[in-house]
Amino acid sequence: MTGAPVSTVPLSAALALGDDALVLSHRLGEWAGHAPVLEEEVALANIALDLLGQARTLLSLAGDEDELAYLREERAFRNVQLVEQPNGDFAHTIARQLYFATYQELLYGQLAAGDGPFAPLAAKAVKEVSYHRDHAEHWTLRLGDGTEESHRRMRAGLDDLWRFTGELFEPVDGLDVDWTALRDGWLTLVTKTVDQATLALPTGPQLGAWTAGAGRQGIHTEPFGRMIAEMQHLHRSHPGATW
Amino acid sequence: MTSADWPLWEVFVRSRRGLSHTHAGSLHAPDAEMALRNARDLYTRRSEGVSIWVVPSAGITASSPDEKDPFFEPAADKPYRHPTFYDIPEGVRHL
Numbered sequence: 505m506t507g508a509p510v511s512t513v514p515l516s517a518a519l520a521l522g523d524d525a526l527v528l529s530h531r532l533g534e535w536a537g538h539a540p541v542l543e544e545e546v547a548l549a550n551i552a553l554d555l556l557g558q559a560r561t562l563l564s565l566a567g568d569e570d571e572l573a574y575l576r577e578e579r580a581f582r583n584v585q586l587v588e589q590p591n592g593d594f595a596h597t598i599a600r601q602l603y604f605a606t607y608q609e610l611l612y613g614q615l616a617a618g619d620g621p622f623a624p625l626a627a628k629a630v631k632e633v634s635y636h637r638d639h640a641e642h643w644t645l646r647l648g649d650g651t652e653e654s655h656r657r658m659r660a661g662l663d664d665l666w667r668f669t670g671e672l673f674e675p676v677d678g679l680d681v682d683w684t685a686l687r688d689g690w691l692t693l694v695t696k697t698v699d700q701a702t703l704a705l706p707t708g709p710q711l712g713a714w715t716a717g718a719g720r721q722g723i724h725t726e727p728f729g730r731m732i733a734e735m736q737h738l739h740r741s742h743p744g745a746t747w
Numbered sequence: 748m749t750s751a752d753w754p755l756w757e758v759f760v761r762s763r764r765g766l767s768h769t770h771a772g773s774l775h776a777p778d779a780e781m782a783l784r785n786a787r788d789l790y791t792r793r794s795e796g797v798s799i800w801v802v803p804s805a806g807i808t809a810s811s812p813d814e815k816d817p818f819f820e821p822a823a824d825k826p827y828r829h830p831t832f833y834d835i836p837e838g839v840r841h842l
Binding site: 547 | 753774776777778780781784785788789792
């Protein structure tokens with residue numbers, strides 16, 4: 505399938521990957537003007553821009569990028585629920601970054617190694633995502649092995665978001681990925697960082713009757729509605745506006 | 748914690764074609780590893796560099812503005828310290 509034409513791109517997979525990147529990009533962008541220090545604000549904005557670039561490429565494979573980003577209703581988004589979770593405090597954001605960037609790096613790594621339609625994009629993006637994971641790991645170490653307060657907050661972030669991680673490993677139609685290997689690799693990497701940060705990985709179930717995870721089917725958590733209202737209102741109020 | 752509590756670091760970046768690291772600016776970071784990462788985000792995001800050094804600003808000993816005159820002024824009227832001061836005698840080749 506090398507050099508596969510656009511028409512063979514599985515749309516549901518392009519939407520799933522594209523929406524993950526778009527929604528997380530927006531959440532990280534919300535830190536602009538609010539980050540604890542200027543240097544970190546730039547770092548988070550850089551990560552957000554990397555993700556936005558990925559989202560644009562992926563959504564363009566699925567249709568018109570602006571229409572998809574700004575004119576879809578909540579139920580039409582296919583991102584995992586993890587990325588739509590509110591920023592919380594800085595440690596909470598770092599926990600979300602650690603869980604997601606580690607996943608995304610392994611996922612893109614597998615896609616890049618294959619010969620599917622996403623291989624070229626994944627090969628380029630995996631370098632960006634690898635830096636996102638590195639950034640999250642360094643902060644996890646510093647917060648976990650920092651002060652009593654930072655340890656408590658980092659731990660709370662990891663605990664709160666744990667139940668959203670099971671969904672990451674639900675197979676996505678059209679992606680040629682070994683999901684079991686992905687989950688094993690993810691668990692190894694995350695456990696290593698968390699251990700090193702003197703924290704413990706949460707022990708609750710990742711996926712089950714009471715855990716979260718139907719974002720890929722279009723079921724989203726309450727804060728997501730408010731997020732896309734903010735993300736879409738300008739485009740909806742002034743259709744076709746440019747500057 | 749604010750960045751005011753964090754030490755200041757000086758950032759040196761070697762550009763793709765440059766032979767040496769040149770001073771790019773400064774930033775706050777809790778430690779050297781984070782300073783490197785912040786430097787990457789602040790000073791190389793438009794592919795300005797291929798290598799970064801960070802140095803604690805406190806580790807730099809600088810000449811003070813008060814000493815400017817004794818330090819630098821004596822050199823100003825000694826043009827013979829520049830190679831261009833000397834005429835090249837005719838017939839000297841390979842110079």
